[in-house]
Amino acid sequence: MTRNFLAGFAYLLLAPVIGALLAGVDRRITARMQGRRGPPILQPVYDLLKLMHKESIGARRTGHFFVLGHLVFMMAAGFEFFFGGDLLIVIFAFALSSIFLVLGAYAAHSPFSHIGAERELLQMMAAEPILLLTAMGFYIANGSFRVEEISASPVPALLWLPGIFAALAFILTIKLRKSPFDLATSHHAHQEIVKGLTTEFSGLSLAIIEVTHWYETIMLLGIFYLFLAPYPAAAVLLVAVVYLLEILLDNTSARMKWQWAMKSSWTTASLLGAINLIVVYYWLGVQP
Amino acid sequence: MGERTVIPFGPQHPVLPEPIHIDLVVEDEHVVEAIPSFGFIHRGLEKLVEKKDFHEFTYVAERVCGICSYIHGMGYCQAVETVMNIQIPPRAKWLRTFWCELSRAHSHLLWAGLLADAFGFENLFMQCWRIRETVLDVIEETTGGRVIFGSAKIGGVRRDVDNDTLKRCAVKIASAAAEFEELKKVFRDDYSVKQRLCGIGMLSRDDAWTLGAVGPTLRGSGVRTDTRLEGYAAYNELKIEPIVETACDSYARCMVRMHEVTQSFDLIQEIAARTPEGPVFEKPSGYPNGEYFARLEQPRGEVIYYVKGNGTKNLSRFRVRTPTFANIPPLLHMLQGCELADVGLIVLTIDPCISCAER
Amino acid sequence: MKPLAMTKLSLKSLFKAPATVAYPAIPREYFTGTRGRILIEPSTCNLCVICDVRCPTKAIKVDRKGQTWTIDRLRCIQCGACIEACPRKCLSNENRYSDPVTHKETLTVPIPFVPPAPKPKPATSAAAPTPAPAPAATPENSDAKDRPV
């Protein structure tokens, strides 16, 4: 139990640090793929420090509250995950956190952030089913929703759930806000709705959103780790490969429109996940 | 049926680095109405002709636009030369053509990058601009400037380029052309690019013609036209085949420009090999008296320079009708009923340069 | 139609040296003909005012009485009209841009020209068209007061 708490607190402390470094490496690799030198690895940290010193401009104070909710529930979801708790609770807290950000975007009276919020909701609709499928997949393969028990299983989940793994990788693109799914808000404001969801946040609020995004990234990569949990080295390698592929995809694709985002995730990804689930269900002969 | 929202687009907008403002009335993401406003940067450059010596005005003409600057300066000179009945030396003609094609290549590459950025393809954007940098280097090596060439002069060109430099530049351009072919394939074949361009911003052949579209916008709608065919400068000695696409959508306009870059690269190499020896400048005498409409092909399309002289050192009227100005009515037509996500992209497919449209 | 047609190019770029440089740290190389900024060789100037007259942006001011030559670098468009017009070839083009500034200032160069005795003799020998080194001048703020011509 103490170990669980330690892991949870380690997440709370280290996730932003690792997330920031990961973002820095991401920016560097992206730059090199584009033929540029790229910023220093610590650039995301410099950006964050600068944002914290900037004035927070917002027409309504409720925006700040929602952003705080976004952070707190994200931290809760990640804590629960690394604590080894229930995967379903992790997913629900995670969804709640995203909803808080959407509410924050709606709180400002800006057409850009409103359209961004609408697109974010659509993207959540595209992503949530797969997250639930993932939880169900882990349950069928291991007989438990608890992360602790899943990771203790001697057989890697990847063996049973390759379809769900692929579907989840698809969703990761949406959650990381990378092309082709950077339509609600992208990492740079070159979009027809400026910066969409986060247009109306500035200063400290924007800094909090940025930190939350780092928490989010680390937690999502944690789920990928779970697929190969019995072999830690291989699992870390797997996570790295997934992340590198995400960067590559970001650099080889245009931003798609919401219709395409919905269609592709509900057909390709959901189908992949659902078929995988059904096959495993009968293969294992309703084990639990 | 969603609620109607008005989304302001411009005059300062990250996707569109041009000061045009469009009020987009949207239902969900569907644009019901697009109401444009212009005139944020009317500088009255045409009026300046009454204060400036007609030789000095070349510098002003070059500054009508920051991207297609050279052809503005050269078009002005060509109009004045016709009024004054000056025959410029052949080498000057060839050098002008050389710089014209460099302008076209660099303008189209810049545009391709902006388009890629408009549909969220950052890598493609950076790669286009990387190749453009080679073209800019050639421009800097031959003229001394990167976007403002400062090489046009009434009676010829302001600086000669020795043949060794021309040859060296041709080699650089050849390597840029090879790299560009790789990028062109991405624009031509990539699934996500085609998803974003095909069938978007339709402009039928008839609409393009009656609304007065010019340049790649017109050629992308299947009209075979190119002012270079008239054979100004050294174009009468070069073989120009206008690039025409018939799909009438954004993809067609994009492909027209892509093929034109290749064409320009080929022309640049041909010109570098064929430029004749001789003087590059003939001193004009007297003052212009008379009027002339010069027509040239800018990267963005046909451009008109009207010059009216009254026998003094100041012209009584200089007018430039830039291609963007002619392409605004077709743009309004294309924007009706499009998707919000496509607005920036459609505006870009006419390659807008609002600053030169308003002068 | 090809999905992810950019993959090859992206991976190639990843393992190639970047096309950009760390600009201010590593200075850019200019071409010989780059139109950077205008330099003056004060010893050959005879304050003839032709550059002042020919400058299309009125960036150059020549004060015959005070014996100074002044340039407003922010007004200058590096067109080179003054270089072409100068009869003594004392103006030249340096292929390096002028330094960024935080406020507008002009550069005034004192001209040690001594007007010839009543009988003027055309001086031709001093016209050396070599690119001049940076002039020994002190930049100072000067209001744009009256100018000759």
Next chain:
Amino acid sequence: MIPEQVIHDIEPAALRERTAAYRRDGWRLVQICSTTLDVFELSYSFTRDDRFEHLRLRLPLEGAQVDSITEEYFGAFAYENEIHDLFGIRFDGLKLDYLGNFFKTSVSKPFATSMCVVTGGKNNG
């Protein structure tokens, strides 16, 4: 070959009719230009194949008014609004009228007088 430039001098009243004829014959409107002399001189340029022709009409400086050709060529609205804002010429029957808000100029009708120099500006270059 650079085509000959034919300029037809016409009466303002004949503009619509001549324009309609060009439209029927499949000409493209290239541009409309106004010049301030002792009168306003309007030039309408048309092109087809390798031909390039202009209609030239003259209007008085005071109370200049002419028919709009947006019925024939809708794209002409841009030129007509521009000329209205810069020269103050009124166009009757303009199908898309910006009512003087096409160009946002600090001086109204800045091009209406020749050699008009707006003094007092800091930048005299």
